[in-house]
Amino acid sequence: MDRSAGFVSVGVGYEVRGGRARCVRKAVETIDVAILGASGYTGAELLRMLAVHPKAKIAAMTADRSAGKPIGEVFPQYGFGSQFAQSLPDLVKVAEVEDWSKYDLIFCCLPHATTQEIISGIPLETTKVVDLSADFRLSNIDTYTAWYGEHKAPYLQKEAVYGLVEHKRDEVRDARLVANPGCYPTAAQLALIPLLKNKSISSTDIIIDAKSGATGAGRSAKVGTLFCEVSDGMHAYGIAQHRHAPEIEQGLSEVTGEDVLVNFTPHLIPMNRGILETIFVKTSESPGALRQQLIEAYEDEPFVHVLPEGVSPHTRHVRGSNHCVMNVFPDRLPGRAIIVSVIDNVVKGASGQAIQNMNVMMGFDETMGLEGQPFFP
Template identity: 55%
Template sequence: MTETKARIAILGASGYTGAELVRLLARHPRVSIVALTADRKAGQSMAEVFPQFAPLTLPPLVTIDEVDWTGVDLAFCALPHGTTQQVIKRTLDANPQLKIVDLSADFRLRDPGAYEEWYGHAHQALELQQEAVYGIVELYREDVRKARLVANPGCYTTTAILPVVPLIEAGAIDPSVIVVDAKSGVTGAGRSAKESLLYTEVTDGMHAYGVGSHRHTAELDQEYSKAAGRSVVPSFTPHLIPMSRGIYATIYVNTAPGVDAAGVHRVLADFYASEAFVHVLPLGQVPQSRFVKGSNMCFIGVAKDRVPGRVIVISTTDNLVKGASGQAVQNMNVMLSYPETLGLEQIALFP
């Protein structure tokens, strides 16, 4: 008997995360892509925008207003930050049974005051914000399973939350001293043409940006504080490095009394022992970003510092997969009661 396929819409399919969703979903055995939207690219085919999709039969790119929502089961919103709240509110008002995974930052912060502080304007869909679930499945699986609206976390934050939250919850580290030094590939800045992202502006060098003010910091504040049961204010600095995709986070922590690097490693290894998409390396081994490229994996390494009481935790993900579209598909699988790994079994592409 042929299994019924969920009908999927992708809003914002002409960007990097939209294209990654198409790549992952095109071979997913339980879904059918029925609508693809773009703004400036409306009227074109997906193959005209991304030639790698030429062999596939896909819907044409249309505007959001042209989507026929009849029978659509779930929509991915890969729209720019600040534009999604009204779109989702309008869409759910007309289609209350629709499930949504939002890849923007518009529903990630539970506190409307924090959202206004970090994004510079009041939240436009407060009633939906109250029901939105923060979509790190490894931490909120049962909430995601029951959700209508899932806020897909940021790429930096996914990479930094997965290794740190279990350590805070276990009391293995001092939450008052957490330093996250993270690097991102250029796709993390999106596909829009920007002078600062030209090849000659990016290659042969690296630089910090958003120093002391990057908006992903708010997600770290939120999740670390929730794990600790009190306010936690980590230090976070992002850097742009000349590679197309990947996040690499080196995280410095102070351990709780009586806990050493082996104890930190044991907490993480035990916490993620049964998780399909988080792999904790043996103590002392250091992950590389190429270990996860193109996959939905997060690799974590733990190393002891030369100073007793300090430990270095290193975490890496592909910013377009586990940091965005792959995690979104993982959320979809849980929301639709599919096997969580379905369509996400890819091993990293190497070399």
């Protein structure tokens, strides 16, 4: 599978084919990127990974409450005297960015419902966008409104491409606006899409028991993520009403051609990063057959892996990396199987996947800047 177009897009023009704008590219050595909302966890992770990306230069960073500060005052780990640290611009307010067209690509790491108006002012003819919020993930405006409230740029919804690269690579390659998938939906969809596509599991009986580290709640101060609230315990939250449920259902429904509903329950556990999803499915096939289907679906993918038979995925297998690791196990109940899927919520579930999308959009090798191995211990 070809993951590199052999050139770099700088958004110099577009032509329309089949109702969608396609980019006209030219080769350049590097691109200038901006990070909006650079003071959060996803912004910090983008900085960490872009530091080793040979084709991307960070040309602007915004953080309204930290405007005017060097990034080293917000994240001391980026304040040392390295060449990378010295090259970073000071933080500014979003309103102080005067010319969006100066940047080849913008990462939007802003809270939900705040990105829409900003992106509506960005010239997508010259500047591409990877949005890490939920603002453009749901293609149905009514569904978005029901879960998030009024959408302030609905005309851009048709422009947005859902950036689950392993299943949307061609669409992402030609996109100007990519909606970076949510963390829980990434782990769930990567495990389920191939099996639903093969009609190997029931689409009406899917239970997802998901657990996430505290970074999934963002960096803002909240009582529920204080140390004493999280340490030495775990709890379910958003029961039957978590906003990632419709995002998961959208992706699975697209594959099956029918409305899919899932039983999805997330839990907060006392660790910094990582997601583990235990997924219970009904099937007429053996767990071994399901496992083989996943192996075949992802055998050419650099970031999705099926472990040897009987080996359980751990979050430590992927911590700090852009990998998703999964496996299939027999259930004690006849006609059922258990799938376990793990990712790092801040990397494959956010910033790493965003860079993967950038690489595809700009014609870079898809793994560029993402080759780092998991942290251990």
